[in-house]
Amino acid sequence: GAVVSQHPSWVICKSGTSVKIECRSLDFQATTMFWYRQFPKQSLMLMATSNEGSKATYEQGVEKDKFLINHASLTLSTLTVTSAHPEDSSFYICSARDLKRTAGNTIYFGEGSWLTVV
């Protein structure tokens, strides 16, 4: 099946620093990637939709200047959490949609990245 790789799996950073998370589609081209955030025992919250070669579309309430998204190629999207604070500590998950491989409207997820801000 389609594989989406996310790196790093976990990261600890100091408050005020920035952290970059990468999302790669390993065996397909993804024109659209999605970034989610998940707090413990809660569902996935869509943060933004990342489109290759254009600006990301952010969901209401998500600060675009804090969560910078870049989708420079068909296989890579990055999420940078700028000036991180402890309340940004969460599980961040990316996903990618492969329209060529799937008959339906499905997406594949990365393994997620645990961010802890201390």
Added chain:
Amino acid sequence: QKEVEQDPGPLSVPEGAIVSLNCTYSNSAFQYFMWYRQYSRKGPELLMYTYSSGNKEDGRFTAQVDKSSKYISLFIRDSQPSDSATYLCAMSGGSSASKIIFGSGTRLSIRP
């Protein structure tokens, strides 16, 4: 009202039992319906997807969609301890640009 409603559980059943997981939704434009399984501290894994109404079976898993009632189900037969996870329903509209909306997830525990 949320677009997708899912009982968070937890649901605990003995090994071998049939498990029924359900979601209701309010948006009649939804055309694609998915079930994801998520183990603790891992990303969700696609289990099943169906288009429009009907049933779909894959091994021990059966997905049902009733668009007239706006109700979807996932059945797990002969449940195993390894099935213990959080199950998320998800759905989206007919356009490739449609966002996918997730339920809150149901935590399932299979007792040996």
